Amino acid sequence: MPPTFRDRVIAPSLLAADFSRVREEVTRAIQSGADWLHLDIMDGHFVDNISFGPAMVQAVHETNDIFLDVHLMVSRPDHYLPRFVAAGSDLITVHVEAEHDVADTLRKIRSAGCKAGLALNPATPLEAALPYLELIDLLLCMTVVPGFGGQPFMAEVLPKIEAAAKLREERGLEYHIEVDGGIDALTAAHCAKSGANAMVAGSSTFKAPDMAAAIRAIREA
Ligand code: DX5
Ligand code: ZN
Numbered sequence: 001m002p003p004t005f006r007d008r009v010i011a012p013s014l015l016a017a018d019f020s021r022v023r024e025e026v027t028r029a030i031q032s033g034a035d036w037l038h039l040d041i042m043d044g045h046f047v048d049n050i051s052f053g054p055a056m057v058q059a060v061h062e063t064n065d066i067f068l069d070v071h072l073m074v075s076r077p078d079h080y081l082p083r084f085v086a087a088g089s090d091l092i093t094v095h096v097e098a099e100h101d102v103a104d105t106l107r108k109i110r111s112a113g114c115k116a117g118l119a120l121n122p123a124t125p126l127e128a129a130l131p132y133l134e135l136i137d138l139l140l141c142m143t144v145v146p147g148f149g150g151q152p153f154m155a156e157v158l159p160k161i162e163a164a165a166k167l168r169e170e171r172g173l174e175y176h177i178e179v180d181g182g183i184d185a186l187t188a189a190h191c192a193k194s195g196a197n198a199m200v201a202g203s204s205t206f207k208a209p210d211m212a213a214a215i216r217a218i219r220e221a
Contacts, residue, residue: 061088093117144181153182165195
C-alpha cells in the first residue's frame with residue numbers, strides 16, 4: 001500500500017551522499033529504512049547551484065525499486081519534465097515560483113503517470129498554492145531557501161504547514177505535506193506536530209554515523 005498523508009515518510013536527499021559511490025549510497029539508504037529517495041535537480045538559474053540531471057535519476061531507477069521523489073529546482077520545469085518522466089521519476093515536484101503554466105505542468109505530470117508535487121519557497125505564502133490544490137499529490141513547504149544542503153531549519157515556515165493541513169481537512173483533500181531543509185529528529189518533530197508527514201533529510205541521514213538510527217529517529221520524532 002502506498003503511504004497516505006497519515007503515514008510518516010522519510011526521504012533521504014541524495015544531494016548529501018558521496019557522489020563517488022552513488023550506487024552504494026542508494027543501497028545504504030534503502031537498507032537503512034528510507035521510504036523514498038529525494039533527488040534534487042538544480043539548474044544554476046532557479047537556484048545558485050548545479051546538481052545533476054535526468055541521467056542520474058535514470059541510473060538510480062535502473063539499479064533499484066525505491067520510490068523516486070524528484071524535486072525540480074529549475075526555471076523551466078515544463079520544458080524539462082518529459083526527460084524526468086522518461087528517467088523513471090515516481091513523484092515530480094515543481095516550484096510555483098518558476099516560469100511556467102503551473103496548472104498545465106501539474107496536469108502533465110499526472111497524465112504521464114507520475115504523482116504531482118508543488119513546492120513553495122519559505123517566503124512564498126500558501127495563497128500561491130490555492131488554485132492548484134486539487135491538482136497535487138504533495139505540497140512541499142521548503143524549510144530553507146533552496147539551493148544547498150546543510151542549511152539551518154527555518155521555524156517561521158511552521159504556521160504555513162499548519163494552515164496547509166487545515167485547508168486539506170476543510171477541502172477534503174489528501175495531499176502529503178513534505179518539508180525539506182534542515183530536517184533532523186528535532187525539527188521533524190516540530191514539522192510533524194504542525195501537520196507535515198513527508199520528511200526530506202540530507203545531511204542528518206547520509207552524513208550521520210549510523211544512517212538507520214538517524215532515519216528511525218526522524219520516523220519516531
Ligand atoms: C535544498 C534541497 C534539499 C537538501 C536538503 O535546496 O532541496 O533537498 O538536499 O539538505 P539538508 O537536509 O542537508 O538540509
Ligand atoms: Zn529538495
